[in-house]
Structure formats: C-alpha cells, structure tokens
Amino acid sequence: MKDIKDLNEFLGAHFLYTYDNGWKYEFYVKNKNTVDYRIHTGMVGGRWVKDQKADIVKITDGVFKVCWTEPTGTDVSLDFVPNENKLHGVIFFPKWVHEHPEITVCFQNDFIDVMEASRVKYETYPKYVVPEFGKIFYKKNEGINNEKVISEAPYEGMIEKMMSQELAFS
Template sequence: MNMTKTFKTLEDFLGTHFIYTYDNGWEYEWYAKNDHTVDYRIHGGMVAGRWVTDQEADIVMLTEGIYKISWTEPTGTDVALDFLPNEGKLHGTIFFPKWVEEHPEITVTYQNEHIDLMESSREKYDTYPKLVVPEFAKIAYMGDAGQNNNDVISEAPYDGIVNDIREGRYFDAQYHRVNK
C-alpha cells in the first residue's frame, strides 16, 4: 500500500498518510486530513503514546512537491514541518514549552478528550525556555488515505501498529481499518 506517485500539487499531498522517523529516533505517524487539519500519533520520543485528531494547521505548498505545515497545540507546543515526499524526507522543528519537557506524561493521551487539562497545564507550569528540537526525518511509509478519512488515526498507538500499517494488516483496500 506504500505509494509511489510523484507529488506536484497541494491536492497530491492532501489525504496522504505518513510514517517517519526523525534522526534522533523518534517515530511519528501523520496524516494531511484536508487543507486545514492534521491528525497524528506519536510512537517514539518523549511524548510517545500521544495522539491527536482534527488539529487546525496552516498547510501550504512552497514550490512543486514541497510542503510546509505549521500549528500551535493547546499544550503551547509549536510545530513546523517541511515535507519533501518525492525525496522521502522531511524536516521538523518542534518547540516544546518548558512544562511539556518537565511533565511530558500529562500530554501522553488522546488530546482531544483532555483539552482543558492541556490548557490548564499550560497556565500552571512554566512555558519558557522552550525546548527546540530541529530534526530531519526519513519517510518510511506513504499511504493514499484520501481526505477526511477518520479511520486513519482513530485509536491509541499500540506496540506494533506501525508494522501492521506498513505490512498491510491495518487497512483494507479502501483505506479503512480492518479491526474496529
């Protein structure tokens, strides 16, 4: 199910599901849900186990086949991703508030059900200095999920989920979850 198409337009990018690993070893799963929202699951790194759906984001094409996505989470974490899918890589910079660096476990949940906790933690704990994590990543998987597919990121991460996805056990031919 790993795609081999060439990315040229913004439409080519929207609806794509990615799995990638940063050079520091952190593994992420990320979905360009539509032209203004993203979903993601985090499988490695200091906030492994965190997952988010319908995160509002700015999604643009910088030039043919190169995309920039940026957003601010309710935690106060800022994210900027530059995708070069034709080259199988991206560059991401994550700006973690001090409180997330000191209390990452608070964020390791399905954020959408705990927005109040994220916002109150942001007010309760220090936000500065930020922990800035700029890293290159290699894209290990690209799937054509189509836009607004709520099956792509629809459950908490579990051990082996990225292998299930990469090896074709997680989605059917229509990119819907096999085991709901």
C-alpha cells in the same frame, strides 16, 4: 504513491517517518486546514491528536509546509519533501511539556482542559527546541477526511502491523 507536485495531491497523504533522533511519528494531512497524528516513540510517545487546525501550504513543486500550535502551547513546523522521502521538523516544546511530558501522553482531544490548565500551572519558557531531519518510510494517499486513518491510540507493534498489512495488500 506517485510523485506529489501540488497541494491537492498532498491533501489526504498519510505518512510514517522516523526522525534522525529515533522518534517515530505518523501524520495524516486530513484536508486543507486539518491534520491528525500519532506519536509512536520519543519524549511524548503514545500521544495522539485528531482535527488539529494547521496552516498547510505548497512551498514549491513537491515541497510542503505544515505548521500549528497545540493546546499544550507546543508549536510545530514541518517541511515535507515526499518525493525524496524526507522531511524536516522543528518542535518548540514549552518548558512544562519538556519537564512533564507524561501529562500530554493521551488522546489530546479528550484532555484539552488539562492541557490548558497545565499551560497556566507550569512555566512555558524557555522553550525546548527540537530541530530534526526525518526519513519517510511509508506514504499513501488515503483520501480527504478519512476518519479511519488515525482512529485509535498508538500501541507497541502498531507500525509493524500496519506495514505487514500493507505488504499483504500490495
């Protein structure tokens, strides 16, 4: 993937990255206000989401911020520096997600009512804040609104399979 300078080049980008704490995530900038993602490992490994509304902006050439609030009440702010293969993320988990992460490990789109009910049933404060730097180890522009990029639940070995297929097509 060539260097990304402007927002129109960032749209359609697909990333795989590992936070310094070891958590592996996958992220697709679907269009100017929507993202899809899969969480492969970590506290909520196995969770995946499509069509999450987000605020996506260019900070300066080659630096982009993506922010959103999930139906769980989790707030996320990601700063991507793709030309340097790095990012910084801050995840603000509500208390209930930190104490009951298994509730969120699903295809969220099919369980929004469960997420909303859990926000009411369990405590949301204090938030469990996870600020982490990460390293991008895969990036490719898949085009805007490509429903094939994130189309199934994450599974063990998925990242390795994706990487081996990519190498086969290189």
